[in-house]
Amino acid sequence: MELFFKYLQYEKRFSPHTIISYQTDLQQFQSYLKEAYELEDISVADHAIIRSWVVTLVQKEFDSRTIHRKIASLRSYFKFLMQQGKIESNPTVRIKAPKLAKKLPAFIPEDAFTQLLDQSEFSDDYKGQREKLILELLYGTGMRLAELTNLKLEDLNLSANTLKVLGKGNKERILPLNSSLVIALEKYIQKRQAAFPNNNSSFLFVTDKEAPLYPKYVYRVVKKHMSSVSTAIKNSPHVLRHSFATHLLNRGADLGAIKDLLGHASLAATQVYTHNSIEKLKAVFEKAHPKA
Structure with a gap:
């Protein structure tokens, strides 16, 4: 996982703020794996496990945009693992995120x-x-x-x-x-x-x-x-x-x-x-x- 974060920093050139978000999302999923399935390694998670995590996030009333970001973080990590030859397929491919509510940007009046x-x-x-x-x-x-x-x-x-x-x-x-x-x-x-x-x-x-x-x-x-x-x-x-x-x-x-x-x-x-x-x-x- 540390190699993935270095990849985001030096090759993808993501901002420190974005990398912290990725770290938080992956650590939360890792904690879920330990608690729900007694698993340590994220790379062994399959489609069913990831889908159950998403359901848990929805039940905990996480904002839909936050869930989208967490799925995107996980998807990027599994894609990286495929590039490294650690896994053969990306289990997040068929994961469907909840629909995003149309939210207009907040702004203050001109004066x-x-x-x-x-x-x-x-x-x-x-x-x-x-x-x-x-x-x-x-x-x-x-x-x-x-x-x-x-x-x-x-x-x-x-x-x-x-x-x-x-x-x-x-x-x-x-x-x-x-x-x-x-x-x-x-x-x-x-x-x-x-x-x-x-x-x-x-x-x-x-x-x-x-x-x-x-x-x-x-x-x-x-x-x-x-x-x-x-x-x-x-x-x-x-x-x-x-x-x-x-x-x-x-x-x-x-x-x-x-x-x-x-x-x-x-x-x-x-x-x-x-x-x-x-x-x-x-x-x-x-x-x-x-x-x-």
């Missing part, structure tokens, strides 16, 4: 982010400007959480109003910055240099102990400030990414351009945002059309 910045009190020191910049970058660029925490000072090109991010699969992309975001970055960097004059870290964001920023801190910042303007949705960094994409689409941005900004591998992943825009169009139609 809510401005309201968030107006209502929140950001101190003028390094910590306050760090919190403000985290929010502005997530909403202003649509970048992922992992992309934010991995930003380096060398990734910034403030004279060209752009920054470089390293996305999934180690794919680089260039993101444009609006003028207010450039000003926020310049102010933050000044505060960072004043707070840590001897810090040689290449990371844009560092903690109060001068270590690279960690995901839980970003979650806390987003939840703290977004709760003042939105209590109806889950306040997470990804909501700001969804909001970025939805608001661009609502204002007529090309779907292909949004795909490139988000770093999606295919247009299919971006098309989910069109559903939110269609719902907005329906509301306008029903309110304004005489025959609606």
Whole structure:
């Protein structure tokens, strides 16, 4: 199994977050094998055993998306075992996952982010400007959480109003910055240099102990400030990414351009945002059309 995780890290170039998900899923299945069948080795599991595990997950009321991910993790592992010549066939091939409920991406209203910045009190020191910049970058660029925490000072090109991010699969992309975001970055960097004059870290964001920023801190910042303007949705960094994409689409941005900004591998992943825009169009139609 350790060889599989190294394969995901070095050959597939999966993010640390994704690899942790794979580890969790396989360890959960391994625990199930021990408890239900007194088996130690995952490779001996057959179709019937895997199907019984899926049934157990459904009975425990796991979210359908979570079950899909766990099956995908298991399927990838068995595929890897076949490539290594450890097994002859993949027992997950005929496993059917529960149907996914159609879930539209959650987003905040267009004026809510401005309201968030107006209502929140950001101190003028390094910590306050760090919190403000985290929010502005997530909403202003649509970048992922992992992309934010991995930003380096060398990734910034403030004279060209752009920054470089390293996305999934180690794919680089260039993101444009609006003028207010450039000003926020310049102010933050000044505060960072004043707070840590001897810090040689290449990371844009560092903690109060001068270590690279960690995901839980970003979650806390987003939840703290977004709760003042939105209590109806889950306040997470990804909501700001969804909001970025939805608001661009609502204002007529090309779907292909949004795909490139988000770093999606295919247009299919971006098309989910069109559903939110269609719902907005329906509301306008029903309110304004005489025959609606």
